[in-house]
Amino acid sequence: MKSIENRIAEELLVNPKQVIAAIALLDDGSTVPFISRYRKEVTGGLDDTQLRNLEDRLKYLRELEDRRATILTSIDEQGKLEDDLKKSILSAETKNALEDLYLPYKPKRRTKGQIAREAGLEPLADALLENPNLQPEVEAAKYLNDSEETPVADAKAALDGARAILMERFAEDASLLARLRLYLEEHAVVTVMVAKDKEQEGSKFRDYFDYQEPFKAIPPHRALAIFRGRNEGILSSTLDIAPPDEGWQSDLSHPCAQMVAQHWGIRNDGRAADAWLSQVISWTWKIKLLLHLSGDLMFGLRERAEAEAIRVFSMNLKDLLLAAPAGAKATIGLDPGLRTGVKVAVVDHTGQYLDQGTIYPHAPKNQWDASIAELAVLSKRYNVELIAIGNGTASRETDKLAGDLIKRHPELKLTKVMVNEAGASVYSASEFAAREFPDLDVTIRGAVSIARRLQDPLAELVKIEPKSIGVGQYQHDVNQFQLGRSLDAVIEDCVNDVGVDLNMASMPLLRRVSGLNETIANNIVMHRNQHGEFKSREQLKEVARLGDKTFEQAAGFLRIVSNNENPLDASGVHPEAYSVVEDIARKNQREINSIIGDSAFLNSLKPEDYTTEQFGVPTVTDIIQELNKPGRDPRPEFKTAELRDGVETIKDLSEDMVLEGTVTNVTNFGAFVDIGVHQDGLVHISCLADKFVDDPHKVVNAGQIVKVKVLEVDIQRKRIALTMRLQETSAERRDRGQGSAKPRSNTTNSARVAKTKPMPANNAMAAKLAAAFKK
Template sequence: MNSISRRIADELGVREQQVNATVELLDEGATVPFIARYRKEVTGSLDDSQLRSLEERLRYLRELEDRRSTILNSIEEQGKLTDELRASINDADTKNRLEDLYLPYKPKRRTKAQIAREAGLEPLADALYEDPTQDPETTAQGYLNAEAGVDDTKAALDGARYILMERFAEDAELLGSLRDFIWQEGQLKVSVIEGKETEGAKFRDYFDHVEPLKKVPSHRALAILRGRNEGILAYTLVVGDADEDRRAPHPAEQRIAAHWNIRDNGRAADKWLSEVVRWTWRVKLSTQIETDLMAQVREAAETEAINVFAANLKDLLLLAPAGPRPTLGLDPGLRTGVKVAVIDGTSQVVGHGAIYPHAPKNQWDPSIEQLAKWCRDYKIELIAIGNGTASRETEKLVADLCKRYPELKLARIVVSESGASVYSASEFASRELPDLDVTIRGAVSIARRLQDPLAELVKIEPKAIGVGQYQHDVNQVRLSR
């Protein structure tokens, strides 16, 4: 725990005692808002932003430590834990690095490489790797084993290739190096799936799209990922022209060969070893690294999207309240009419109803008269108009009302109605307004949002307020936090 506290303190630029005090409060069940507001003297006045970062890093590093412990125990039970390996695992500072180190020891289903080892082909793989002057076909003759299914030299060499491919692909240093290389040099190439052009028209910007992987902004990344999930788009990672010409060696293959000291010097086994390297990249590593890096892109995009959502939500919650002034809330609609809620200065519902100024009923003048009556009877000062369907038409109606009856001295404001329908059908609304129809509850919410945005919006799930980008695509647990 001390090492975690030290690390967080260094990252945030605060004292370790502040981190320890905050961790203790979090472990006791205190929330970040509570600590930020009521425990400043304990945390040394850490602000809410520092506390949120601290909580996130604490969660990540504790998960990292739990996984580290599990991996060490697993390798130790296999009797393969060396001092050098233990040191490498203890030094791993990311989950990716930890999993790369664990890969060769991770219990897995019987692989082709394992079957080849059981058939006695590992010495053949070692011989060709360590001494490329040996002829593969000739050397393989000595490893035929009909009982194990190795009937000819092709089967023997295939088995040896699988063994080397697995060995090459499970090297933690190589995996980290390749991941960094593709991240720095890779391009994200996106295309439309054939036949999906019409169905996926909203993704047309990405039908033929290429940009550097490390520079993809969060909104584009989330759009591309959504397009793929909906079966409209396909993507791949490319480096230079290697992926265009499948016959040319991929730059990653060159790095694998260099890491394992494999060179084509015209020796008998050099061509076979080069083919092993090619297969290692094309069959085992390219998809794995693409998956890892796209997960990294998604995580970064989700973090950015959640931060945007949080900032927008904060701005919305902290909008200046109109105050305790009698307000008329209008929830616009066409065929179903405009729902009206009359709210007094204490936010209580004192009247409600519906008017039908728009098509098909077109009761324009009667609607204005009814609104004027409510305004006179309840001394209304403000009219809050929801910004949904028929909002402009309803605003025009209220403008006409103000023009006809200037003595009412009304002020009209268009209010975001995001989440009003969710609130109106919620259990909270049922308890708060049990005698009102769900359609009227929406108008009540719109009026109260103008009087006191914070008091009204906190009743609604944040994600239902709709102030973020792709908020339904991101990790919902992180979004809720």
């Protein structure tokens, strides 16, 4: 049996020594961001993606080993742990394989098979299996008894008991289960139907009312839709091999039943017990194996679909968190509304709240001019440069208001930007927002959040529960623990990739820094409030409960951007490596301040000239790069979509209209784009590029500005079909049978299996098994 380290090394295609080193660091309490950035020599340069995969596999494989030990102990205590069984258990590589092996020995409620064994019927079952020439009724008559505990009244009762024994035996054979599972994975079809009288209630699932698809071909988003429909009682589903056109009428005509018969050496030669054994095989398949295996496979499908949904959510979240910040500029945040007015909040260049108000430019009050005048006063008073407009109700109307303000007051030099406000209401009603702004109404807190989100999306979004940001795919249907764990990892990676200004960061942002938790983050903020700004990273050691290990993990990601005692404290160079920079400066007779940002000098350095026993070429190379661009921000340059004037609602759209928009969500089947009409349009995967696209994330990402063309508008269903293939017209696309508010798949043919002509099973294999059975 391979060690955990070797298995992970093979999967990641790296050296086992790298895996062993990484595991040791993780077990010692080091975080993935810290290891990937500051321990490259130790791990041989494993990056954060490799380390996250390693961490996940390590957890799975350790759970597998714990379960393996439990199973071995349980079977050993029963006195049934034979050498061959032990060897099989020790070599099992998945949890499914382990559970298949454990199935015959797993403590269970008293079954019909156990009762039959207690009645002494196992010899009858063995005899009929080994010698089908025996007459079942004649043999059964030998086992009748009138025992009070386990009576066998007649031959039928004896044969029923013998059947129960064989059914358990047949259904608990690990190698057979593995073969059947593989066969079903390859050839099974999932059939979905609408529940009786649920057509109207479940209209959103109508695409699945009469639906079939090969099990192996079901994409994650369709699988999750089916599971949601089942959970809501709208849909029912089954999994089985689609029969040939003539159907499987006899007990052993089903390919899987034939596989069971072949595995146990049962043939239909017309002998006395053959008909009875055929019935046992048929019942074993229909009652035991099909239910067990279809449940397993559907559970596995759900797990894979959930894992993919979590992956998609994580990628979208990462794109949003690493979206370009508008920067340190005074900003007005507008939370649009109609009857209740537009909530206004002003924040300074650091995001600190300054002022608030409510304006009523829209119906029913229509105070347009007064609203512009009030915004102009606030903009001039606080030297505002940006206007952030939430993209909710009345957003386009409010965007028009901001545009009019800019036209009337060009001297203010304002820029307006539409901001995705998903989750702002969650933040405004949160405990943290209440502590931060105890005297502000929740609606004004929302406007503050919108303004800050424009200035620095990462710093603001970390305050919101990730699942509320609105970039997921069936996020409420997936395993919430796994989702939370994955999203937390994404946030941790993003925050540490960008770095955090120690004197500006909020508690929610600080607690995402490597090595920190909520308690220590709170202590940092309290220390900052009591003692003033930090002047050096070393002062972190004065914070309550922030020990040496925490300092090691966090210090490199915490920056002191201004008023620092050591210029290296503003960089991503870890304090433990300051000696390397000092060595570079000393050997070149320079001051540290003078070499920071001196590209010509830094590019001339050879990293190998400054290595030590602790710091090798990878770390020295990173240090030189960091000195070249200290505190560099990995996020892209800020830019915004130009929404088209006069296009404010879905009714304003027309076919072949070219618009600019912002990608709000990327799924497996395409990307949703905000084009400013209160309803995101869908660019189907087949419309993302002029070439085949297997993964939309390879073409677009959340927050990206894109140009799209309108293909079709379904006002009644509020669906907008868009394309990024700008050269193609809607008419041309319709001529090819594509392009609708519900586009087809990435290929020209639908993945659906027509119910009138079910997909055949592997006929060659079925015929082979049938021939073997008839011999």
